[in-house]
Amino acid sequence: MSDTEREVRACAERAQDAAADLAPLSRAVKDEALLAMADALVTEAESVVEANRQDVERARSAGESEAVIDRLSLSVERVGAIADAVRDIAELPDPVGEVVRGASLPNGLELRQVRVPLGVIGIIYEGRPNVTADAAALCLKSGNAALLRGSSSARSSNLRIVEVLRSALQKTGLPLDAVQLVPGAGRDSAQALMRARGLVDVLIPRGGGSLIQTVVSESTVPVIETGEGNCHVYIDESADTDMAVSIAVNAKTQRCSTCNTAETLLVHTAAADRFLPRVLGALRDLGVTVHGDDRVGGYDDAVVSATEADWTAEYLSADLAVKVVDSLDDAIAHIRRYSTKHTEAIVTDSQAAARRFVSRVDAAAVMVNASTRFTDGGEFGFGAEIGISTQKLHARGPMGLPEMTSTKYVVTGEGHLR
Incomplete structure (x- = not known):
């Protein structure tokens, strides 16, 4: 096992512990953390923009197109818009604990199927540093720990944004490892994340067709295929x-x-x-x-x-x-x-x-x-989305907060025996 793979797996293990702590939290506690994250982004907007400037300069030196540079670039105003998006997520209903269905069985057992977090969600994405905050906020709201693997082109921006978000988590008493940037900037770290089956519950790729197909074909972790649209x-x-x-x-x-x-x-x-x-x-x-x-x-x-x-x-x-x-x-x-x-x-x-x-x-x-x-989570009235699933299992179409949960059955009896 390489040093990079060991680091990524250690990161995922910490995320597992954080996910266990997040799962039982009330909406009020999670919303408080989200609002603190939004406030921190506004307070630290200048430092985020300064980090982003390093990414933009590298992109220009590499000859990237103006369209790519525009997607990469942040300003104080754009950081403010990212903070507003986090606040909007705080306003959304919490899906965790929702009873999907329930029944009193003929034998007297009480059966409930309830929504629970997926656990540890890995997100592999390209370019846009706003995804770092959006994905972290959506994962936190749905009770999941986020492992974020952005592209190397936005490494400085993503690193600073995650530092800001983690500082807000610390102030509100939530586990720091609920939001982590996957260590390493090369292909090895992405591959290690894709191979972390048993530590990472699901991977969500966000980006172009080649990225999505690479994750789908190479990952041993279950993948929710998103985005490619002909x-x-x-x-x-x-x-x-x-x-x-x-x-x-x-x-x-x-x-x-x-x-x-x-x-x-x-x-x-x-x-x-x-x-x-x-x-x-x-x-x-x-x-x-x-x-x-x-x-x-x-x-x-x-x-x-x-x-x-x-x-x-x-x-x-x-x-x-x-x-x-x-x-x-x-x-x-x-x-x-x-x-x-x-x-x-x-x-x-x-x-x-x-x-x-x-x-x-x-x-x-x-x-x-x-x-x-x-076809968009906001346009459908979901408030926000992590991506648009083009697969058929678990989630299909715009993935709002409910699609970032699984379910479990809770069965209550009075000494019932079979």
Whole structure:
């Protein structure tokens, strides 16, 4: 066992002890700690920004794009917004202890299934240092200990943020090891975290497709797969043209770099003549490059010829794949082949088409006459999320606080024997 692996496992063992102390805490105690964490972030905002400046300077020296640098950068105002997000989490209902179901059995036993924390949650993520505070706060609110493994590009920022959060925990009497930054900055530390089965209860990767797939394929710890989104919008033959154009444009351009952004637009051949000239013009005016099949290319000379790679692409940029299909079933077949099962949308005036689409399309979220951009914990009214699960076990879709818990059965008897 390497020194790095020993350090990571020791970190996880401390997290286990902290998780045992967190599990029985009341909401009031946890909320007090969260508010102290928010206050500490505001008080130490300048020191957090100074640490972040080191990360930004390294990123510029490495030639990173302005988009990457923007996601990495913090200001006093941005740190204040992170603190506000922590306060918002404190306002959310506590899922721990909620009775999921209960019954009095015929033999007189009282049965209750109650929500309990998962335990130790490891989070492997890229770039954005705001995730450090968000993830720590969500884990604490749900009674879990957090092991945070951010990218090396934000190492200085993450280190300072965790120091600030831990100082707040100390002042409120909660275990310091409820929030830890996983030691080490290289690949070895991430791999050690992924191999800490029995010490870490679940891993949640947050980032691009390559990061997610690496964690899923290499981890021996159970993983909740999140985020990768090759999302489709299908324009049915009965769709209202104005609605279809506005939804398609919003789904692609409201924010291009998110996992719930539309990456492929499918258009029924009967709607193509009235829809495509308008939407292609609108997208071109907004700087979107359209990668289309031959039929789409016939409507606009600016269309780039689509390849097989375009149908699988999660662009996360101002690019959109567009295809004309001959039927609703052809659209469903295309989605079934290429979807990452994140969010799929149909625009239609036909209830029968909507019902068929919803029943046949397998995704964490299916939108009917609404933009894919609504797949979000805040938009769903959950208040906050740790990520958007694209798997089928335990949690699917935006993961709010309840999804960061498991359950256990509590059975109460009066000397019952079997």
